[in-house]
Amino acid sequence: MRKIWLYFSVGLICWHNSIAKAGVLTGEELTISIGNQQSWTGRNGTGNLSYYGCDRLNSCIYLTGGKITCRDGICRTVWQHQNYSYVLSSPITEAGISSPPPSTLTIYSDSQVVLEEELYPKPFDNLKSQN
Numbered sequence: 001m002r003k004i005w006l007y008f009s010v011g012l013i014c015w016h017n018s019i020a021k022a023g024v025l026t027g028e029e030l031t032i033s034i035g036n037q038q039s040w041t042g043r044n045g046t047g048n049l050s051y052y053g054c055d056r057l058n059s060c061i062y063l064t065g066g067k068i069t070c071r072d073g074i075c076r077t078v079w080q081h082q083n084y085s086y087v088l089s090s091p092i093t094e095a096g097i098s099s100p101p102p103s104t105l106t107i108y109s110d111s112q113v114v115l116e117e118e119l120y121p122k123p124f125d126n127l128k129s130q131n
Contacts, residue, residue, distance in 0.1 A: 025088075025103055025119035030055055032105065032119065034066070034077070034088070044069040051079050051086060053105075083110050088119075 024033050032053035040047035049066030063079040063086065070076075070092065079086040090103040102118040 024122040025105075026122040027102075027105070027117040027119045029115065029117055030105065030119065031122070032088075036064075040068050044071075047077070049077055049079075051088075053086075084108065084114070
């Protein structure tokens with residue numbers, strides 16, 4: 001039991017580090033930011049993570065109440081809004097990877113997939129913001 005708990009704890013720390021360092025995830029159609037990650041206790045089904053996402057036409061949505069569940073090497077964060085579900089699936093990775101694998105955002109409407117997109121961490125470059 002201790003070995004399983006240790007593996008689970010290390011995996012969660014690695015997953016949290018990969019998402020927390022990313023801050024912003026971007027793909028061809030969407031850019032999202034995940035906040036309030038410290039609200040997750042490490043137990044499945046907990047958290048109050050926020051989601052701020054915009055498409056290429058600058059149509060944006062802000063959601064709260066995201067809950068995380070980790071199983072089989074994947075952590076999923078789920079937000080609900082009306083009949084839509086936003087599911088961010090992120091592989092558990094080791095801390096310090098130079099090129100972390102993408103996360104996948106799947107948006108459902110009444111159980112039908114509306115959009116599925118791979119999102120990559122977007123590095124912060126404060127030099128660009130000074131121009």
